[in-house]
Amino acid sequence: MLDDALTARQSRAGDASGDQALEHAETADLLALAATLEAELSPEAPTRAAVARTRARVLNRVGAARKSTQRDARPRRRPNLFRRYAFAMASLFLVFALLASGTGVAYAAESSLPGDGLYGVKLGFESTRLALTFSPDARGAYLRSLADERLSEIQALLQVGRDGDLPAAVDSYSHTLAQMEQAAGTQDEASLVQTRANLDHHTQVLQALLATAPEPARKGLENALTKSHHGLDVLDAVEQGLDPSQLAPGQLKKTPSADDEPGNGNQGNGPPDGPPGQNGSPGKGPSSDHTPGPPGGPPGQNKDGGSGSSGGGNGMPGKPPGKNK
Amino acid sequence: MSEADLGQLPDAELISRAKRGETECFGQLYERYVDQIFRYVRTRVADAQDAEDLTENIFVRSYESLATYEDRGWAYSAFLYQVARNLLVDHYRQTGSVQPLEASEPLEAAEPGLEQRLTDQEEIVRIKSTMAQLPDDYQEIIRLRVLLGLPTSTAAEWMDRSEGAARVLLHRALKALRQELET
Numbered sequence: 001m002l003d004d005a006l007t008a009r010q011s012r013a014g015d016a017s018g019d020q021a022l023e024h025a026e027t028a029d030l031l032a033l034a035a036t037l038e039a040e041l042s043p044e045a046p047t048r049a050a051v052a053r054t055r056a057r058v059l060n061r062v063g064a065a066r067k068s069t070q071r072d073a074r075p076r077r078r079p080n081l082f083r084r085y086a087f088a089m090a091s092l093f094l095v096f097a098l099l100a101s102g103t104g105v106a107y108a109a110e111s112s113l114p115g116d117g118l119y120g121v122k123l124g125f126e127s128t129r130l131a132l133t134f135s136p137d138a139r140g141a142y143l144r145s146l147a148d149e150r151l152s153e154i155q156a157l158l159q160v161g162r163d164g165d166l167p168a169a170v171d172s173y174s175h176t177l178a179q180m181e182q183a184a185g186t187q188d189e190a191s192l193v194q195t196r197a198n199l200d201h202h203t204q205v206l207q208a209l210l211a212t213a214p215e216p217a218r219k220g221l222e223n224a225l226t227k228s229h230h231g232l233d234v235l236d237a238v239e240q241g242l243d244p245s246q247l248a249p250g251q252l253k254k255t256p257s258a259d260d261e262p263g264n265g266n267q268g269n270g271p272p273d274g275p276p277g278q279n280g281s282p283g284k285g286p287s288s289d290h291t292p293g294p295p296g297g298p299p300g301q302n303k304d305g306g307s308g309s310s311g312g313g314n315g316m317p318g319k320p321p322g323k324n325k
Numbered sequence: 326m327s328e329a330d331l332g333q334l335p336d337a338e339l340i341s342r343a344k345r346g347e348t349e350c351f352g353q354l355y356e357r358y359v360d361q362i363f364r365y366v367r368t369r370v371a372d373a374q375d376a377e378d379l380t381e382n383i384f385v386r387s388y389e390s391l392a393t394y395e396d397r398g399w400a401y402s403a404f405l406y407q408v409a410r411n412l413l414v415d416h417y418r419q420t421g422s423v424q425p426l427e428a429s430e431p432l433e434a435a436e437p438g439l440e441q442r443l444t445d446q447e448e449i450v451r452i453k454s455t456m457a458q459l460p461d462d463y464q465e466i467i468r469l470r471v472l473l474g475l476p477t478s479t480a481a482e483w484m485d486r487s488e489g490a491a492r493v494l495l496h497r498a499l500k501a502l503r504q505e506l507e508t
Contacts, residue, residue, distance in 0.1 A: 026500075033503050042471075043363075046360065058385055
């Protein structure tokens with residue numbers, strides 16, 4: 001009743017139901033109270049100016065919020081690798097352009113040898129290309145070609161009689177083989193077979209070179225041969241599921257052999273450093289009993305080591321690999 | 326579409342268009358409900374400028390919530406009311422105030438009938454103060470039905486009650502207020 005009466009009073013209708021409600025004293029009291037409240041406390045409507053002002057602000061903010069939402073909804077551009085590395089790529093491109101251009105620098109560097117002024121450029125070019133080769137097999141193939149190139153450099157230096165530059169060439173060769181060994185752990189079987197074939201070829205070439213090399217060049221060639229043998233050992237280790245890093249540079253695996261018994265002169269875990277055919281000179285102790293191995297013999301088959309063999313050959317037999325410098 | 330044409334569209338259509346980016350449709354919704362919302366806010370805050378600012382924020386907030394607003398038969402005005410209540414709670418937290426107890430218009434001593442007006446003013450303050458002691462839903466039904474003059478159906482919808490429940494609530498609220506004022 002009160003609600004009806006209030007509605008009637010608010011609408012100024014004064015209809016029958018409202019009049020009827022007013023007959024009740026309590027309802028009349030409450031209705032009077034409501035009237036007082038409405039008269040005294042009812043808030044005024046906003047002025048038209050306030051409405052227009054607030055409307056403009058609301059629509060401005062709504063428009064801004066909409067634009068912001070559209071921006072947020074736009075797919076965020078993913079960091080583009082090309083953009084991120086744009087500067088580095090541009091630099092590399094410039095290097096490539098310079099090296100590949102007809103200035104002659106690239107050609108000259110490409111045919112340079114250790115000790116030449118442009119040899120550093122050549123190595124830099126190779127290093128850049130290697131850094132941009134990400135596929136394990138492609139990386140392995142490129143490293144094989146680099147190892148072949150290093151071997152060719154050694155051959156070329158010997159042919160022109162630049163023995164003095166041979167240590168630098170052997171260093172480069174060793175460095176490349178180390179990279180190749182490291183990459184072996186990520187290559188597939190076919191790639192490993194190819195790497196083994198390359199290294200086998202290297203050992204044959206180096207042994208052949210050693211057979212005819214002048215004395216000053218021998219030490220370097222022997223070191224290179226040791227590195228190639230080590231590379232083959234690393235491949236063995238990889239095929240056995242071992243980590244290439246388990247064979248540290250200069251550490252060659254022990255190849256089981258009937259001669260590898262205590263007292264037979266073989267020192268520990270590796271073949272002698274001396275190339276086959278070079279360790280058969282009469283020595284002291286057991287090593288003098290062994291016949292020099294043929295050129296190209298597999299590692300571990302050189303029986304010339306031994307506790308008393310340090311005086312044999314060129315002094316390398318019996319020393320652990322890597323200590324023949 | 327002209328403003329007059331927009332004025333003919335139901336809330337649901339305006340909301341749908343506003344969601345699609347037609348801000349003028351939202352402007353129409355604003356025109357439709359600004360009086361109710363501003364007056365409701367004005368019953369809850371003492372300062373007119375605060376009420377204006379809050380009203381602005383209520384409409385902006387409601388627009389931001391349009392994307393998740395689902396028309397389940399709720400009146401848009403009831404949605405605005407809920408937004409208003411939430412923002413008022415935030416406002417009270419920030420200002421520490423609860424109810425407008427002061428008169429909105431300052432008195433001038435030189436005016437005739439000052440004594441009567443002062444008496445009236447005291448009575449108003451007393452009524453407001455007494456009202457503030459009532460349960461929240463009592464206060465709210467008095468605000469909506471008496472102070473704002475909303476229809477019972479609208480007040481019931483805003484308070485999420487049936488119309489019968491709203492009527493009973495109003496009766497009890499006024500009765501409780503009268504009893505408090507008589508003590």
